Amino acid sequence: MATYALPLHHHGKSKVRLGRVWRDGNVHHMVEWNVNTMIDSDMEHAFLNGDNTGMTATDTQKNTVYVVAQRMSQKCTIEQYAIALAQHFVRTYPLVSKAKIYVEQKPWTRVQQSGLPHDHGFALQGTEVRTVYVTYDKAGTLDVTAGLKDLSLLKTTQSGYEGFLRDQYTLLPETNDRIMASTVTCTWKYAAAPACYDAAYAAAKQGLLDAFLGPARGGVYSPSVQYTLYDMAKNILDRVPTSESIFLNMPNLHFIPCNPVGSSFNNDVYVATSEPHGNIEAVITRKGIAPHCKL
C-alpha cells in the first residue's frame, strides 16, 4: 500500500513582465502587464520518479507569454489575452488539463496635453506625490523646497540613445527609437515665495510633462535621459520665476525589445523591467546660485 499521496501539483512562471505596443499610424496604444501562468498536468511521474517526460517547462511558459502577446495583433484587454494564453497551453500540450492565468495591468493612461490626447505619451494614473521641505532658523531664514516624487512617465517613441563610448564591455545597440520610461523625483528651491504655491506647482509639473512628452501631436525627440532631464529643469526655471535651483532624479526604466521565440521584434513586444535600471540625476540652477540638496 502506498504511503504517500500527491493530491495537488501544478507549475508555472510568476511575474513575467511585458510591454505591448500597438501602432496605429502615429497614435500608439500601450499596456504593461505582469503575467502569472500555472498549469495542471499529468506530471505525477516528475514528482514520483524524477522523470520530466512531457513536462511544459516554466521557461517555455514564460516564452509563450511573449509569443501570445505578439500574436494579439489588435489592441486587446487582459481578459482576451489571458483567454488566448490559457487556450494555447491546453490546446498545445496533451498532458495539460487546465491552464490558470493571472494578469495585472499597470494603470498607464494617455496624457492630455493642452486638452488633446497625446499620440504616444502615457503617465501612471495618480501616482505622483507632492512634497515640500521647509527650514526656518533663529535668524529668521526661511527656505522652502517644493517638489514631487513618483511621477511615472512613458513614451513609446521619440527617444533614442546613440554615440556613446563603445569598448569591449559595451553590448548595448545604438537606437533612435525606443521606449523611454521613468519615475521622476523633482524638487525646486524657492528664492522667494511665488504668488501662489498651487499655481507654481502646476506650472512646474506641466514643465516636466512638456519637456518629457512634447506636444500631443508628434511629441519631442529625446537623445538621452540626460538631455531631457536638463530640458525639464529649464522649463521649471523658466515658468516658475521665483525658483532658483532644481534637483531631478530620473531612473531609466528599461523596456527591452523582445524577440519572441520563433519570431522577431516588430516594435511590438518588450520585456518590462524595473531592475536593474539606469539612474540619472542632476541639479540645475540659475547661474551663480548654489545648488540645493535634494530635499
Ligand SMILES: O=c1[nH]c(=O)c2[nH]c(=O)[nH]c2[nH]1
Ligand atoms: O538615456 C540614456 N542615458 C544613459 O546614460 C544610458 N545608459 C544606457 O545604457 N542607456 C542610456 N540611456
